[in-house]
Amino acid sequence: MLVQLCNTLLMVVVALSITGVINRTRALLAGRKGIRFAQHIYNVRLLMRKGAVYSSTTSILFRIAPCIYLGATLMAFLFIPVADLWPLFSFHGDIVLVAYLLALSRMALILAALDTGSSFEGMGASREALYGALVEPALMMGLATLALFCGYSSFADIFADAQQLDMNLTVIMLLVAYVFVVILFIEAGRVPVDDPKTHLELTMIHEVMCLDYSGIDMAMIQIAGWLKNAIFAMIAANAIAVAFCFHWWFATPLAIIATGVAVGVVESLRARNKLSRNVTYILTIVALSALVLLIGFLLTQNIEI
Amino acid sequence: MELYIRSNNNSSAIELSNIPVVDYVALYNDLKERMTDSRYHVAHYFATEVESGLRFFILILDDQTSEVLISSFAPDYYSEEGLASLTALHPQFHPFEREMHELYGINFNHHPWLKPLRFSHDRRNRESSMDNYPFYQIEGDELHEVNVGPIHAGIIEPGAFRFICNGEQVLHLEIALGYQHRGVESEMLRNQSRLRQTLLSESIAGDSAISHSTAYVELIEKLGEKGIDQDLNRERAVAIELERIAMHIADTGALATDIGFQLYQVACEALRTMTINTTQAWCGNRFGKSLIRPFGTNHPLTTEKIAMIRNNVKEIRRRYNEVRCDILEAPTLLSRFEQCGLVPTAEMKRIGGVGMAARSSNVRRDIRATHPWGFYGEELVHEPVMHDDGDVMSRLMTRMDEVLQSATYVEQMLANYTPTGKIPTPDYDVKLKTNALSFSIVEGWRGEICHVALTNDSGDIKKYKIKDPSLHNWLGLAIAVRSEGISDFPINNKSFNLSYCGHDL
Numbered sequence: 001m002l003v004q005l006c007n008t009l010l011m012v013v014v015a016l017s018i019t020g021v022i023n024r025t026r027a028l029l030a031g032r033k034g035i036r037f038a039q040h041i042y043n044v045r046l047l048m049r050k051g052a053v054y055s056s057t058t059s060i061l062f063r064i065a066p067c068i069y070l071g072a073t074l075m076a077f078l079f080i081p082v083a084d085l086w087p088l089f090s091f092h093g094d095i096v097l098v099a100y101l102l103a104l105s106r107m108a109l110i111l112a113a114l115d116t117g118s119s120f121e122g123m124g125a126s127r128e129a130l131y132g133a134l135v136e137p138a139l140m141m142g143l144a145t146l147a148l149f150c151g152y153s154s155f156a157d158i159f160a161d162a163q164q165l166d167m168n169l170t171v172i173m174l175l176v177a178y179v180f181v182v183i184l185f186i187e188a189g190r191v192p193v194d195d196p197k198t199h200l201e202l203t204m205i206h207e208v209m210c211l212d213y214s215g216i217d218m219a220m221i222q223i224a225g226w227l228k229n230a231i232f233a234m235i236a237a238n239a240i241a242v243a244f245c246f247h248w249w250f251a252t253p254l255a256i257i258a259t260g261v262a263v264g265v266v267e268s269l270r271a272r273n274k275l276s277r278n279v280t281y282i283l284t285i286v287a288l289s290a291l292v293l294l295i296g297f298l299l300t301q302n303i304e305i
Numbered sequence: 306m307e308l309y310i311r312s313n314n315n316s317s318a319i320e321l322s323n324i325p326v327v328d329y330v331a332l333y334n335d336l337k338e339r340m341t342d343s344r345y346h347v348a349h350y351f352a353t354e355v356e357s358g359l360r361f362f363i364l365i366l367d368d369q370t371s372e373v374l375i376s377s378f379a380p381d382y383y384s385e386e387g388l389a390s391l392t393a394l395h396p397q398f399h400p401f402e403r404e405m406h407e408l409y410g411i412n413f414n415h416h417p418w419l420k421p422l423r424f425s426h427d428r429r430n431r432e433s434s435m436d437n438y439p440f441y442q443i444e445g446d447e448l449h450e451v452n453v454g455p456i457h458a459g460i461i462e463p464g465a466f467r468f469i470c471n472g473e474q475v476l477h478l479e480i481a482l483g484y485q486h487r488g489v490e491s492e493m494l495r496n497q498s499r500l501r502q503t504l505l506s507e508s509i510a511g512d513s514a515i516s517h518s519t520a521y522v523e524l525i526e527k528l529g530e531k532g533i534d535q536d537l538n539r540e541r542a543v544a545i546e547l548e549r550i551a552m553h554i555a556d557t558g559a560l561a562t563d564i565g566f567q568l569y570q571v572a573c574e575a576l577r578t579m580t581i582n583t584t585q586a587w588c589g590n591r592f593g594k595s596l597i598r599p600f601g602t603n604h605p606l607t608t609e610k611i612a613m614i615r616n617n618v619k620e621i622r623r624r625y626n627e628v629r630c631d632i633l634e635a636p637t638l639l640s641r642f643e644q645c646g647l648v649p650t651a652e653m654k655r656i657g658g659v660g661m662a663a664r665s666s667n668v669r670r671d672i673r674a675t676h677p678w679g680f681y682g683e684e685l686v687h688e689p690v691m692h693d694d695g696d697v698m699s700r701l702m703t704r705m706d707e708v709l710q711s712a713t714y715v716e717q718m719l720a721n722y723t724p725t726g727k728i729p730t731p732d733y734d735v736k737l738k739t740n741a742l743s744f745s746i747v748e749g750w751r752g753e754i755c756h757v758a759l760t761n762d763s764g765d766i767k768k769y770k771i772k773d774p775s776l777h778n779w780l781g782l783a784i785a786v787r788s789e790g791i792s793d794f795p796i797n798n799k800s801f802n803l804s805y806c807g808h809d810l
Contacts, residue, residue, distance in 0.1 A: 030571045119451045123473075123791070192637070195565035202453065203563075203792040271564040271637040274645075275473065275792040 007085035010252050011077060015230035016041060017256045018263075022190075025264025044219045052215035057117050065112030066213065066220040072105035073224040073231075080234050081156050083241050083251035090156035095143045098155070098231070099136070102187075105224065106132050113209035120201045124208030127275070131193065131205070134282040135186050141289040142179045145172065145296045146239070155235075162242040170243040172296050177239040179289045181262055184232035186282060188225060191267040193278050203275070233259040308335055309365070309374040314676040318528045318743035319375065321759065326360070329378045333389050336365075340395045343654040344369045346670070348746060348755045350401035352409055353768045358382025359409060364744060364757065368675040373744070387412030397657025400776045407433075423483035423809045427491065438481045440467045447471055451791065455484050462805035466794075473790045478783045485809035493769040499525060499599055499733035502766075506756075507594045510773055510807035515548040516749025517771075518597040520756040523678060523745035525599045528760060529735035533600070537728050538679035540606055543614070543718050544584070544596050546711040549750035550618070551580040553704040553711075554625060556802050557632075560701055563795045564641045572628050576621055583617040586610070598731035605728045611719050622712035629705045642698035646785035646797035649695055658781050660752015660774045662801055665703040666695035672748035685714060700800040707750075737764040751775065751804065773807030 020037040027034020054063065076098045078088040110129055113121040147153050149169065150161040186193050189206035201208050210221050237255035244250070273281055308327050312319055339345055348364040359382060365374040380388065390413035391398040402413045403422040410429040413419060418441075421433050435455075442450075453466040463484035469477040489509055493502055506521035507514045519541055526533055558573025581591040588596040588604040596604055606614075632638060648658070653666035663670045671689035673681045681687055690706040692699035737760050744757040752774030759768040782801045786794050 026567060030567050032571065119449065122449075123451070191565045198563075198565060200563060200795040202451075202794050267565065268567045271561075271566040271635070271641055273637075274641055275790050277640075 003086050004088050006248075007082050007087050008078065010082045010085070010248060011080060011230055011234065014082075014234060014252060014255050015077075015226040018229045018233055018260045019226060021256055021260025022264045022267070025261050026268055029264065029268035040222075044222050047214075047219035047222070048216055050215040052213070052217050055116060055212055058112075058115050058212070062112045062115045062212070063217075065108040065115075066217040066224075068108035069105045070220040070224040070227075072101045072108070073227045076101040076105075077227045077231055079155055080231050081159050081238070082234060083159065083238055083246050083248045085248050086160075087156050090154050092152070092154050092157075094154045094156075095147060095158075096153070099139055099143065102139075102228070102231075103132070103136065105228075109209055109221070116212045118212070120204075120208050121211060123202075124205055127205045128209060131186060131278060131282060134279065134286065135183060138179060138282070138286040138289040139183055141286070141293045142176055142183070142235075145176050145289070145293045146235075148293070148296055148300060159238050159242070159246075162238075162246070169296070169299060172292060172299065173239045173243045175288070175292045177236040179285060179292065180232050180236035180239065181259060182285045184229060184236070184259060185263065185266070186285075187232060188229050188263075190263050192270060192273045193281065195267075195272050197267075203272075229259070230255070308332060309376045311372045311374060312744075313371050313373055314672070314678045314746050315682075316527075317530055318738045318741040318760075320738075321740045321742055324362070324375055324377050324742060327376055327378050329361075329380055329388055332363070332376055332378055333391065336391055337394055339365070340391075340397070343668070345374075346657045346659070347397055347401065348373070348753065349744070349757050349770060349772050350398065350405075351757070351770045352405050352411070353759060355379070359411075361405075362742070362757070364755070366676060366746070368670065371676050373676065373746070375742070375744075387414045389414050390416035392416050395657075396655050396780070397777065399780070421483065423486050425486060426488050435465075435481070435483060438465070440481070441469075441477060441479050443469050443477065445471075448476070455481075464805050468791055468794070470791055473792065475786050475789055475791050475794070478786050478794075480779050480783055482779070482805060482808050485806040487806070487810065489810045490769050490771060494766060497765050499735075500731075503598060504594075507597075509771060509810070510775075510804040511592065512552055512804065513548070513749045513751060513754070513773070513807065515544050515593040515597060516747055516751075516754050517756075517773075518594075519545055520745045520747040520754045522597055522599045523747065524743050524756050524758055525735075525737070527743045527745065528737040528741060528758070529600065530738060531600060531732075531735055533679075534728055535680070535684070536722075536725065537602060539684070539718055539722065540602065540728070541597060542680035542685065543606075543715055544587075544593055545747070545749070546715050546718075547580065547584050547614075547618075548593055549711045550621065550708050550715075551577055551584070552750040552802075553708045554580060554621075556704055556799060557628070557701065557708075559799045559802070560642075560697075560796060561638075563799055564638065566635075566638060569628055569632060569635075569638075572624075576625055576628070579617060579621055583614055583621075586613060600732040600735060601729040603730060605726070606719075606722070606724050608724065611722060611724070615716060615719050618712050618715045622709060625705075625708055625712075629709070632701070632705070639698065641793075641796065642701060642800075643696060644694075645697045645793055646789055646800060647694070647696050648781050648785050650693070652784055653695065653781065656780045656784070657777050659777050660748070661690075661703050661707065661750070662700060662752065662778050662781055664689055665692045665699040667691055667693035670753065672746050672753050676746055678745070678747065680718070685718065687714075697796055697800040737766070739764045749774065751802070751807075752778065771810055773804055773810075775803040775805075775808045778803055779808060 019040045079094050079098050081087045110125045113125040146158050150158045152158050194205040233255040237251045241251040345365050348366045350363045352359045352361045360379045362377045392402050393415040405411050406419045407421050407428050451468040455463040455465040465481040467479045468475050507518045509517040554573050555577040558570050561569035584593050585591040648666050650667045653668045659670050673687040674689050690703050692702050739762050741760050747754045755772040757770040758766050761767040785797045
């Protein structure tokens with residue numbers, strides 16, 4: 001039980017820290033003093049103390065969506081192990097549940113955005129639905145690669161057993177980690193797919209769907225965003241840790257720093273994609289994860305070439 | 306009979322009696338042919354009240370001979386017939402004809418759509434208001450409309466943008482302005498104090514304070530018929546080039562912001578601050594307000610100030626050039642800007658585009674070269690920066706090259722300049738020529754600014770007309786985004802960076 005609580009605690013630390021690392025990296029590369037590390041947490045605390053304003057055109061769907069969004073993400077969050085620790089929940093086949101809990105959270109937000117009747121939010125919802133559908137194969141094939149190597153279908157078993165993996169498969173594991181980091185870019189709406197800092201509604205994807213939310217609802221959406229970051233960052237960190245040093249004290253800082261710095265550096269040093277090129281970008285990742293799965297499958301068959 | 310009186314940008318004011326009053330049909334037939342040649346474009350076209358009704362004035366610029374062709378006509382006030390529309394043949398006349406229709410109810414026959422232009426306070430039809438602006442519509446199940454504005458989500462000015470889209474693709478954009486209308490033109494007449502009028506002219510468009518006040522003082526000085534010291538012209542040219550540097554750098558940064566490119570954004574923001582702080586160190590205001598005054602200046606350059614400006618401009622030029630070279634080699638940036646928001650040369654000529662947007666579409670329109678005034682022409686021979694693709698990247702490259710060019714000009718103008726201390730202080734009491742028309746055309750950073758004033762028989766200004774380059778170029782933006790993705794609208798908008806208040810007045 002203690003191990004499970006430690007695991008959850010470490011996951012919370014990861015969730016809270018990644019945004020801070022991203023902001024610090026961006027500030028450093030821009031030559032700015034930048035905001036303090038925990039500023040995003042203070043911002044959300046401020047939102048929680050504020051009341052919410054609802055548009056008169058919205059229905060109950062709009063009000064419950066943040067709860068579903070946060071609830072589903074939180075549920076998925078509790079299935080993720082930190083390296084050798086054991087997560088709070090685990091059962092056979094939970095990788096499929098996690099994938100679809102994330103899909104459920106996405107659907108809730110899309111429906112809420114359509115519920116507002118704003119033309120901006122409708123555009124955002126349509127983009128989010130398209131990219132969500134495109135990135136799902138990459139996510140499933142990434143998970144399938146992990147399951148293939150260990151013969152288990154729950155995160156806890158996969159990573160518990162992964163310690164006995166053949167080290168020849170290191171490259172595959174690094175590629176899986178890369179796929180999950182890119183999925184994080186897409187799911188979290190970061191450059192090059194989306195730009196969380198932009199003020200232009202016409203170009204937004206994730207942000208535009210939350211335009212009508214305020215106060216506690218906005219806080220829930222932001223917290224769910226952190227949890228989502230932590231889920232993908234931790235899976236990626238676990239995949240790397242398997243190959244080098246499979247302990248929680250290695251995987252936790254890795255998840256925070258590797259993803260945080262990666263996002264920060266990419267956001268500083270490149271422009272966003274043209275919106276129509278995002279599809280190509282996401283399909284490239286799908287293709288890569290398909291390739292990783294195929295090669296992984298061939299390697300597990302011990303085919304002599 | 307001669308249809309036009311020919312003048313140029315350096316000549317003095319013209320007596321109203323010397324401007325021919327011609328038959329509209331003759332003028333129409335001449336313009337029908339003349340405007341097909343792209344060396345001509347319309348600088349101003351307006352109507353004004355005279356005793357017997359309305360008198361219309363038209364100013365046509367000839368880019369080849371540096372001449373300004375001025376004509377006028379006075380149709381029968383009580384005629385119900387209306388005038389044949391020039392817009393139907395040459396779309397560049399559209400804002401002028403719409404304005405006259407809005408103000409005086411003049412009908413232009415066969416005009417495509419005489420929509421209100423800016424909802425002036427003294428418009429004729431009080432029923433027409435922003436709430437019932439007749440937006441263009443297309444029927445279709447697969448189409449959707451996206452309305453942006455008029456309240457801007459950020460900090461810039463109001464304007465209503467109505468997109469008709471097929472999915473992500475824009476089929477049509479209509480821009481409805483007028484929300485910033487303050488009545489500048491009538492405000493200019495309310496008080497004949499030259500100082501007040503100068504202050505007003507600085508507020509026509511906040512980002513072009515120096516350009517618009519230069520246009521105002523040039524116009525007043527022509528009416529005042531008092532010689533101007535060439536050193537004063539030199540200092541005004543330095544000021545207008547500093548404004549150009551500052552605004553072009555700011556827009557480079559804004560374009561980087563819109564594609565989420567943090568690095569160039571912060572680099573340009575820092576450089577822009579350095580530029581406007583240089584102006585502040587010169588005259589006390591970052592946008593150059595209080596710098597340009599009629600017949601003199603309160604802030605003559607001193608040896609120390611010249612050294613300060615030269616040092617800063619040299620440093621800005623060096624650092625901006627580094628940013629520029631990096632931008633030209635950044636693949637993610639090029640893939641966003643190249644072939645995006647095309648305005649072909651023929652289209653730019655048709656709509657009468659001016660300024661840097663026109664030059665980016667390979668249309669050579671630059672008042673500093675075609676109709677030089679003051680220090681330009683003889684002392685400073687200007688060769689316009691041209692690019693020929695007409696896309697967002699071309700407009701960015703025009704900006705980047707003009708920053709370097711203007712920095713060179715500032716250095717050139719100040720290198721061998723020793724202030725003599727002979728520049729007088731401003732004179733607000735000079736008697737103006739009576740019953741005259743005076744115009745001034747100035748190349749601001751955005752493009753050609755044209756001010757026209759008419760005086761009455763006691764030497765007071767009785768009509769003041771202002772034209773900001775945005776009046777021509779807003780239509781260019783609407784054309785640029787056709788068939789582009791709607792998410793690329795912001796970068797197109799920034800690449801033009803047009804003025805709302807300059808249009809709405």
